[in-house]
Amino acid sequence: MRKIAITAAAATALLGAGAASAAVTVIGGSAARSCYESAERENASDSALRTCNTALEPGVSLGHERVASFVNRGILYFYRGQYDRAIEDFDTAIALDPQEPEAFLNKGVALMRRDNSGQQALPLFSMAIEMGTEEEALAYYARGVANELNGDLTAAYYDIQRASQIAPEWDVPSRDLARFIVRPAN
Numbered sequence: 001m002r003k004i005a006i007t008a009a010a011a012t013a014l015l016g017a018g019a020a021s022a023a024v025t026v027i028g029g030s031a032a033r034s035c036y037e038s039a040e041r042e043n044a045s046d047s048a049l050r051t052c053n054t055a056l057e058p059g060v061s062l063g064h065e066r067v068a069s070f071v072n073r074g075i076l077y078f079y080r081g082q083y084d085r086a087i088e089d090f091d092t093a094i095a096l097d098p099q100e101p102e103a104f105l106n107k108g109v110a111l112m113r114r115d116n117s118g119q120q121a122l123p124l125f126s127m128a129i130e131m132g133t134e135e136e137a138l139a140y141y142a143r144g145v146a147n148e149l150n151g152d153l154t155a156a157y158y159d160i161q162r163a164s165q166i167a168p169e170w171d172v173p174s175r176d177l178a179r180f181i182v183r184p185a186n
Helices: 031-040 046-055 063-079 083-096 101-115 121-130 136-149 153-166 171-177
Strands: 004-008 180-184
Touching: 031 046, 031 063, 046 063, 063 083, 063 101, 083 101, 101 121, 101 136, 121 136, 136 153, 136 171, 153 171, 153 180
Parallel strands: none
Antiparallel strands: 004 180
16 A cells, blocks of 8 residues: 655634534424524524523423434534533533434534634544434544644545545535645655
8 A cells, every 4th residue: 555645735724614513303393393493504593592492491302302402502502602502512412312423523513613623523523423424524524624633634634535525515625625735655
C-alpha cells in the first residue's frame, strides 16, 4: 500500500452553514411533531421553543417522541447559540435512549462549536456512525472536522472524502477536500 502525506491549506470553518443538525422524526399532529418541524426548518423562535417545551411537559410525549423532542429542542438551542443548553438536552436524550444516534451526532456538533475542539466530539461522531445515523454524510464530515482539529489530517481527509461520496449533492465536503494537498509520502 502506497503511503500518502496530506496537508490542509486552511482551517475548516467549524461546521458552519450547510451543516444542519440531525432532527429526529416524529409522526402525527402533536406538539412533538411541531417541535421536529421547527428543528428541520431551523426555526429557533421563542414560539418554536415553547412548542418543544409543551411536548416535554410530563405526560405529553412518551417513549420515542420524548427522546426526539429533547433532541429537537437541543437543535433549537444550538441554532440560538445556547450550546450548553443544547448539550444538556442531547445528554437527556442519550440517558433516555442510549441507542439514539442523532443525539450523539448533535451533541458532538454542539461540543465542537462550543469548544472549537474535536477531542470530546470525535468519539460521539464515531458512535453515531456505528449506530446508523440518518445523517451519515454529516457524521463523517463532522468527524473529519474533529480529526482536523485534533491534528490527524489523514483521517480528516478520508472522513470528508467519505462524506462527499455519501452525499455528492452536498457541496460542503467537496469544497473542503479542495483545501487538502495529497502527495506521496517521502
